[in-house]
Amino acid sequence: xxxxxxxxxxxxxxxxxxxxxxxxxxxxxxxxxxxxxxxxxxxxxxxxxxxxxxxxxxxxxxxxxxxxxxxxxxxxxxxxxxxxxxxxxxxxxxxxxxxxxxxxxxxxxxxxxxxxxxxxxxxxxxxxxxxxxxxxxxxxxx
Amino acid sequence: xxxxxxxxxxxxxxxxxxxxxxxxxxxxxxxxxxxxxxxxxxxxxxxxxxxxxxxxxxxxxxxxxxxxxxxxxxxxxxxxxxxxxxxxxxxxxxxxxxxxxxxxxxxxxxxxxxxxxxxxxxxxxxxxxxxxxxxxxxxxxx
Amino acid sequence: xxxxxxxxxxxxxxxxxxxxxxxxxxxxxxxxxxxxxxxxxxxxxxxxxxxxxxxxxxxxxxxxxxxxxxxxxxxxxxxxxxxxxxxxxxxxxxxxxxxxxxxxxxxxxxxxxxxxxxxxxxxxxxxxxxxxxxxxxxxxxx
Amino acid sequence: xxxxxxxxxxxxxxxxxxxxxxxxxxxxxxxxxxxxxxxxxxxxxxxxxxxxxxxxxxxxxxxxxxxxxxxxxxxxxxxxxxxxxxxxxxxxxxxxxxxxxxxxxxxxxxxxxxxxxxxxxxxxxxxxxxxxxxxxxxxxxx
Amino acid sequence: xxxxxxxxxxxxxxxxxxxxxxxxxxxxxxxxxxxxxxxxxxxxxxxxxxxxxxxxxxxxxxxxxxxxxxxxxxxxxxxxxxxxxxxxxxxxxxxxxxxxxxxxxxxxxxxxxxxxxxxxxxxxxxxxxxxxxxxxxxxxxx
Amino acid sequence: xxxxxxxxxxxxxxxxxxxxxxxxxxxxxxxxxxxxxxxxxxxxxxxxxxxxxxxxxxxxxxxxxxxxxxxxxxxxxxxxxxxxxxxxxxxxxxxxxxxxxxxxxxxxxxxxxxxxxxxxxxxxxxxxxxxxxxxxxxxxxx
Numbered sequence: 001x002x003x004x005x006x007x008x009x010x011x012x013x014x015x016x017x018x019x020x021x022x023x024x025x026x027x028x029x030x031x032x033x034x035x036x037x038x039x040x041x042x043x044x045x046x047x048x049x050x051x052x053x054x055x056x057x058x059x060x061x062x063x064x065x066x067x068x069x070x071x072x073x074x075x076x077x078x079x080x081x082x083x084x085x086x087x088x089x090x091x092x093x094x095x096x097x098x099x100x101x102x103x104x105x106x107x108x109x110x111x112x113x114x115x116x117x118x119x120x121x122x123x124x125x126x127x128x129x130x131x132x133x134x135x136x137x138x139x140x141x142x
Numbered sequence: 143x144x145x146x147x148x149x150x151x152x153x154x155x156x157x158x159x160x161x162x163x164x165x166x167x168x169x170x171x172x173x174x175x176x177x178x179x180x181x182x183x184x185x186x187x188x189x190x191x192x193x194x195x196x197x198x199x200x201x202x203x204x205x206x207x208x209x210x211x212x213x214x215x216x217x218x219x220x221x222x223x224x225x226x227x228x229x230x231x232x233x234x235x236x237x238x239x240x241x242x243x244x245x246x247x248x249x250x251x252x253x254x255x256x257x258x259x260x261x262x263x264x265x266x267x268x269x270x271x272x273x274x275x276x277x278x279x280x281x282x283x284x
Numbered sequence: 285x286x287x288x289x290x291x292x293x294x295x296x297x298x299x300x301x302x303x304x305x306x307x308x309x310x311x312x313x314x315x316x317x318x319x320x321x322x323x324x325x326x327x328x329x330x331x332x333x334x335x336x337x338x339x340x341x342x343x344x345x346x347x348x349x350x351x352x353x354x355x356x357x358x359x360x361x362x363x364x365x366x367x368x369x370x371x372x373x374x375x376x377x378x379x380x381x382x383x384x385x386x387x388x389x390x391x392x393x394x395x396x397x398x399x400x401x402x403x404x405x406x407x408x409x410x411x412x413x414x415x416x417x418x419x420x421x422x423x424x425x426x
Numbered sequence: 427x428x429x430x431x432x433x434x435x436x437x438x439x440x441x442x443x444x445x446x447x448x449x450x451x452x453x454x455x456x457x458x459x460x461x462x463x464x465x466x467x468x469x470x471x472x473x474x475x476x477x478x479x480x481x482x483x484x485x486x487x488x489x490x491x492x493x494x495x496x497x498x499x500x501x502x503x504x505x506x507x508x509x510x511x512x513x514x515x516x517x518x519x520x521x522x523x524x525x526x527x528x529x530x531x532x533x534x535x536x537x538x539x540x541x542x543x544x545x546x547x548x549x550x551x552x553x554x555x556x557x558x559x560x561x562x563x564x565x566x567x568x
Numbered sequence: 569x570x571x572x573x574x575x576x577x578x579x580x581x582x583x584x585x586x587x588x589x590x591x592x593x594x595x596x597x598x599x600x601x602x603x604x605x606x607x608x609x610x611x612x613x614x615x616x617x618x619x620x621x622x623x624x625x626x627x628x629x630x631x632x633x634x635x636x637x638x639x640x641x642x643x644x645x646x647x648x649x650x651x652x653x654x655x656x657x658x659x660x661x662x663x664x665x666x667x668x669x670x671x672x673x674x675x676x677x678x679x680x681x682x683x684x685x686x687x688x689x690x691x692x693x694x695x696x697x698x699x700x701x702x703x704x705x706x707x708x709x710x
Numbered sequence: 711x712x713x714x715x716x717x718x719x720x721x722x723x724x725x726x727x728x729x730x731x732x733x734x735x736x737x738x739x740x741x742x743x744x745x746x747x748x749x750x751x752x753x754x755x756x757x758x759x760x761x762x763x764x765x766x767x768x769x770x771x772x773x774x775x776x777x778x779x780x781x782x783x784x785x786x787x788x789x790x791x792x793x794x795x796x797x798x799x800x801x802x803x804x805x806x807x808x809x810x811x812x813x814x815x816x817x818x819x820x821x822x823x824x825x826x827x828x829x830x831x832x833x834x835x836x837x838x839x840x841x842x843x844x845x846x847x848x849x850x851x852x
Contacts, residue, residue: 013270015269015270015271017176017177017178017268017269018176018177019161019162019175019176019177019218020161020177029215029216030216032216032217032218033161033217033218034159034160034161034177034215034216034217034218035159035160035161035162035176035177035178035179036159036177036178036179037177037178037179037180037268037269038179039269039270073171073176074171074172074174074176075174075175075176076161076174076175076176126159126179127157127159127179127181128155128157128181129157
């Protein structure tokens with residue numbers, strides 16, 4: 001963190017519940033159809049606060065996260081066209097949630113202020129002993 | 143608790159990950175094939191400690207719990223003969239884990255001392271905001 | 285627990301954020317106007333499952349809990365007529381949430397099946413190191 | 427819980443860190459000198475609130491718990507005269523903390539109101555996957 | 569993290585409870601006087617350990633954090649001169665706690681060794697589903 | 711995080727229980743022989759997924775972590791030759807676990823894919839209110 005400048009972050013938590021299976025011997029018994037609850041933490045960061053004095057409108061952020069997860073929740077991911085031919089591992093899904101959430105930010109769904117967000121981290125907690133995350137800078141659309 | 147005598151309890155935590163679907167309009171989108179991570183808490187109780195000065199051999203209890211959950215883990219419960227025709231709700235599964243664990247206690251798998259256990263509670267945490275449990279006295283086989 | 289029969293419980297978690305102050309020297313600095321986030325756990329229990337194979341319709345239970353908490357959330361409890369002249373301690377509020385939630389059960393808001401609930405526990409977590417609860421049998425209206 | 431009357435409970439959390447070893451083959455590698463952090467939850471219950479409208483003066487309860495744990499904290503329990511010849515298992519220590527805390531209640535250290543407490547539960551969390559508790563009615567001294 | 573060098577961090581947790589209100593339509597019902605419990609995590613980092621072999625004297629760090637929070641605890645922030653005219657959002661308060669704690673480090677309150685700290689992160693958890701943080705390099709006074 | 715590129719991380723949790731004592735007045739009562747449970751979080755990161763579409767084979771990572779901790783678990787660290795003459799503080803132990811785990815990665819114990827890991831963070835949680843971590847880039851052996 002020595003070479004990282006100041007930043008504020010805000011985090012929100014939601015969850016979704018899916019079925020899926022993996023292909024590849026490395027996955028052992030997880031090659032069978034099974035499922036998971038993913039408790040999702042989204043952290044959005046920026047170097048300074050927006051005009052309202054916040055990182056992001058947390059109400060809109062929560063609504064956007066619910067909308068993203070509603071398209072995954074209570075589904076068998078093996079049947080989702082968007083995930084055809086890929087292993088929907090926890091790390092893969094963290095990236096997928098990141099991309100879908102970032103698209104909503106870019107589309108203005110979290111308000112104009114949210115365009116000042118510079119980075120985001122999405123963590124999927126799959127149990128009390130395992131989790132995966134994807135984090136990246138946020139491209140700023142103009 | 144006013145009319146409940148003294149007791150000791152010991153608890154252990156494990157998890158399992160399954161797919162399933164529910165039948166009945168009350169379940170809404172959970173009628174679709176989906177899944178869950180269940181973080182399982184098993185609490186075993188008795189009014190006094192055994193000859194070794196413990197409620198139960200926690201090593202054996204943990205091994206027995208892993209054995210019980212291994213028969214559920216990484217499976218689609220809709221395909222399990224044991225659960226044919228029933229909705230494998232969280233409360234139902236809490237009872238199923240209770241019964242399977244209690245059978246191992248009765249069979250002596252946790253040692254003779256474990257036959258002194260008088261009650262047990264099994265809690266299945268399905269997310270950070272929802273859980274279900276089943277608790278009951280333990281029948282003492284002789 | 286030795287003399288308590290079998291039971292199933294289901295729990296749901298929500299939160300609300302309020303301001304209040306206490307009267308009485310025993311409360312020390314909490315006599316000043318301050319506030320709290322209460323993370324609320326409601327556990328509903330019954331000896332056997334309902335016709336749908338559940339303790340309660342968890343969707344309706346969650347909605348009812350949100351409705352109860354919405355009438356407290358983002359308020360200064362010192363100004364609430366319902367709490368005039370009382371100290372809205374954590375234990376007092378646990379009872380207040382219990383009563384309001386039980387009234388909704390009795391009114392049929394959680395469905396007919398919920399009338400089979402026999403007991404309930406409401407816990408208000410006020411920090412990572414303190415909490416209070418109220419539990420009681422549920423009167424069954426007919 | 428069907429046959430248990432209404433009650434209020436208040437809980438507080440503290441921790442202590444000790445070294446110890448166990449005697450008996452059932453303890454396996456725990457026969458070696460090792461140690462533990464115990465995160466202690468004390469829940470005190472009663473059927474109705476005291477004259478101040480609380481279960482107990484939570485400030486005094488917290489101070490009493492700190493005082494009890496200070497006599498155990500940062501010690502090798504194998505060297506404590508009070509524990510000579512016993513295995514200081516988690517369940518045993520839960521009972522020991524219960525007794526020491528109950529003695530302070532009986533001595534009036536938590537105030538006169540605390541004499542209305544009717545039961546107490548002490549839980550020692552030894553890791554994220556294991557815990558033990560002791561609960562009992564509280565004798566009311568007069 | 570690819571371009572960040574090695575570092576050690578130490579974290580401590582405390583909490584405080586306040587009342588406040590926000591101005592601005594974006595805040596919806598939070599414009600009313602309400603309150604919050606903030607569970608505060610302070611993480612202090614540096615590339616190498618100090619002469620005592622630690623990141624910081626954790627006893628002094630804990631005492632300093634308590635001192636910082638004692639000036640906020642059990643207060644209505646709307647009445648605090650230091651916060652006149654600002655919205656005391658979670659992200660704003662994370663920064664305020666950061667600044668007050670950093671000032672104590674700079675003043676030597678955590679010992680000379682603490683002057684080797686190079687960065688700090690302050691996280692305020694406002695519920696089980698929302699939090700905010702502020703992190704920054706620490707200016708080294710000489 | 712503004713200047714840090716995209717990365718995936720995977721985390722796993724285990725624990726170990728040890729006795730130890732510290733030398734130096736700064737440690738106060740922790741100079742006495744005492745002990746701790748350390749709940750260990752290991753987070754492994756890389757900029758892109760491996761050929762199997764994961765950050766690391768989580769099964770092998772978990773097994774390697776258990777193997778590392780088994781050499782510390784249920785021991786008095788004051789008697790360990792590897793730690794002679796040093797204070798085994800939480801931050802020191804976080805680094806020790808990091809080094810031992812990194813050596814197993816370098817030795818190929820987590821598979822060839824794990825050689826693509828670029829950074830790692832090891833956090834030791836010593837109680838509900840204190841923790842320490844060590845993080846660093848991972849040297850890539852060839």
